[in-house]
Each structure stands twice: as structure tokens, then as C-alpha cells.
Amino acid sequence: MDMQTSFLDRLFESGLLIDTGVDGLYGRSGQFEDVITAFERLIDKFGGADGAEAMRFPPGMNRALFEKSGYMKSFPQLAGTVHSFCGSELDHMNLLQCMEVGDDWTEGQQATDIVLTPAACYPLYPTIAKRGNLPAKGGLFDLQSYCFRHEPSKDPARQQLFRMREYVCMGTESHVTDFRQRWMDRGVEMMKQVGLKVVIDVANDPFFGRGGKMMVNNQRDQNLKFELLIPITSAAKPTACMSFNYHQDSFGLKWDLNLEDGSVAHTACVGFGLERIALALFHHHGLDVTEWPANVRKTLWG
Numbered sequence: 001m002d003m004q005t006s007f008l009d010r011l012f013e014s015g016l017l018i019d020t021g022v023d024g025l026y027g028r029s030g031q032f033e034d035v036i037t038a039f040e041r042l043i044d045k046f047g048g049a050d051g052a053e054a055m056r057f058p059p060g061m062n063r064a065l066f067e068k069s070g071y072m073k074s075f076p077q078l079a080g081t082v083h084s085f086c087g088s089e090l091d092h093m094n095l096l097q098c099m100e101v102g103d104d105w106t107e108g109q110q111a112t113d114i115v116l117t118p119a120a121c122y123p124l125y126p127t128i129a130k131r132g133n134l135p136a137k138g139g140l141f142d143l144q145s146y147c148f149r150h151e152p153s154k155d156p157a158r159q160q161l162f163r164m165r166e167y168v169c170m171g172t173e174s175h176v177t178d179f180r181q182r183w184m185d186r187g188v189e190m191m192k193q194v195g196l197k198v199v200i201d202v203a204n205d206p207f208f209g210r211g212g213k214m215m216v217n218n219q220r221d222q223n224l225k226f227e228l229l230i231p232i233t234s235a236a237k238p239t240a241c242m243s244f245n246y247h248q249d250s251f252g253l254k255w256d257l258n259l260e261d262g263s264v265a266h267t268a269c270v271g272f273g274l275e276r277i278a279l280a281l282f283h284h285h286g287l288d289v290t291e292w293p294a295n296v297r298k299t300l301w302g
């Protein structure tokens with residue numbers, strides 16, 4: 001049995017994660033949720049004075065806006081769409097017949113107006129663009145959402161439905177890159193306060209296909225994405241628990257996000273993988289939170 005399976009098995013045995021029969025789709029115990037709640041309080045403590053506008057979207061987003069985002073160009077392999085039965089009574093009888101004999105009953109399902117949210121910030125950009133030009137101080141937003149990515153895995157840190165807490169900044173190039181740097185420094189400090197050793201490294205998104213290679217190279221060459229990495233299931237390949245993305249003016253152009261003077265906004269977002277952070281804590285300090293180092297418990301629960 002490899003290491004990944006055994007950490008997942010220990011999480012199941014302890015009840016922290018609850019097996020649903022699908023890789024990457026787990027229930028969470030009250031204790032697991034309590035760690036996430038406590039860590040989110042720590043995020044609030046570090047970010048609270050910045051005056052971000054909080055918004056919470058459900059884990060599904062407007063399909064038309066998702067199409068406009070270009071997600072299917074870059075990450076078709078990860079997307080999840082919501083389909084429903086929209087047929088007649090006769091179609092219904094055929095559907096039940098299909099299920100009865102074990103045929104594919106999903107063929108007749110039709111796409112709804114909703115797709116699963118791939119990252120917490122996706123519903124934000126069109127929402128803010130609708131308001132008109134940004135105010136002189138730019139925009140700063142606090143988001144949290146369940147996100148879906150079709151990447152089934154035995155690695156408990158790679159889930160298909162997981163929560164992302166994000167801060168998103170809109171403004172001039174220097175405004176948003178300062179924001180990103182501030183959160184890299186804060187991320188390192190926060191993890192230190194909960195007893196986790198981290199490294200920060202340049203990274204890339206998994207752009208699909210041969211054309212994606214160019215996007216990957218461009219993203220890395222221009223330092224557009226950094227990750228804060230913590231070993232969870234592998235010491236050799238530590239896991240991204242935070243990411244720090246600078247989109248230049250690409251989202252500003254796409255969504256028509258403009259500054260007070262009408263120039264195109266630059267944007268950056270900082271994401272916390274909440275399940276990954278909880279798993280890093282359980283991995284490093286043990287599955288029993290009462291045994292965690294006193295200073296870590298104090299940081300999280302006062």
C-alpha cells in the first residue's frame with residue numbers, strides 16, 4: 001500500500017474524512033470542520049483590516065459567464081456541468097427502462113444554465129464589471145466557495161469538491177502586485193504560527209493539450225503564479241496549500257473591468273485551499289487535535 005492510500009485510510013478510520021465511495025468526494029467530521037473554521041478566523045485576523053468586501057456565491061455559476069471566461073479553452077478536463085432531465089412522460093419511461101437494464105440513462109440529460117464553480121473568484125469578475133468603473137481605491141474582495149474539479153485521486157489533498165477562500169484585488173499593476181506580495185509574506189507567517197514549514201515556488205496551471213504548453217511556459221517565465229507548498233502526502237512533492245496569481249490585464253480586458261480613469265484594471269487573486277491546510281495540520285500535528293502543540297492550539301482557538 002502506498003503512502004497516499006494509508007493517510008487517506010487513517011483519515012477514514014479516524015472519521016475526519018467520510019468515505020462516499022467516490023475518490024475525491026468526502027464528508028468531513030465536526031472536528032475537521034472546526035479546524036477549517038479556526039483557520040478561517042486566522043485568515044480574517046490577517047486580512048480583516050484591509051476592508052475587503054465579503055461576498056459568498058453558491059458552488060454553481062452562470063453557464064453563459066463560465067463560457068465567456070474561457071475556462072473550456074484552458075481546462076476542459078477539469079470542468080463540471082450540471083445537467084437535468086427535461087423530457088416528456090414518454091422520455092421518462094425510457095429513462096427508467098434504461099436504468100432498469102443498466103444502460104446509460106444520462107444520455108438524455110440536458111445542460112442547465114448552471115455549471116459547477118471551478119475557482120471561487122470566477123463569479124466575481126462579471127459581477128463587479130456590471131457595477132461600472134471601479135472606485136479610485138480599486139477593488140478588494142473576500143470570497144469563499146466550494147469548487148469542483150474533475151480530478152479524482154486517492155490523494156486526500158486532491159479532492160473533486162473542496163473549499164477555496166480567496167482575496168481578489170483589482171487596480172493598477174503595482175497595486176495588485178503589492179497585494180500579492182503582501183499575502184505571500186502573510187501566508188508564510190500564518191503557517192509559521194500554526195507550526196507548518198513551507199516553501200514558496202513559481203508554479204503553473206494545468207493548461208490542456210499541446211497548445212497549453214505555451215501558456216504554461218509563459219505563466220512560469222513571467223512569474224504569474226506562485227504557490228505556498230507544504231508536504232502532506234509526499235515529502236518530495238509538497239502540496240500547494242495557497243496560490244498567488246497575477247492575471248495582468250487579461251481579466252480586466254475580458255470582463256471590461258476598468259479603473260476610475262477608464263484604464264483597464266489589473267487583477268490578482270490569492271487562494272487558500274482550506275481542506276489542504278486542515279490536512280497539512282492533521283498530517284504534521286497528528287489526527288487528535290487535543291495532542292497538537294500548545295502554541296498551535298492557542299493560535300487557532302485562543
Ligand code: ATP
Binds near residue numbers: 119160162204205271
Ligand atoms: P495543484 O497544482 O495542486 O493542482 P492548483 O494549481 O490547481 O493546485 P489553484 O488552481 O491555484 O490550485 O487553486 C487554489 C488553491 O485551491 C490551491 O492553492 C489549493 O490549495 C486548492 N486546491 C486546488 N485544487 C485542489 C483539489 N483538487 N483539492 C483540494 N484543494 C485544491
Ligand code: ZN
Binds near residue numbers: 245
Ligand atoms: Zn482566483
Ligand code: MG
Binds near residue numbers: 206
Ligand atoms: Mg490543479
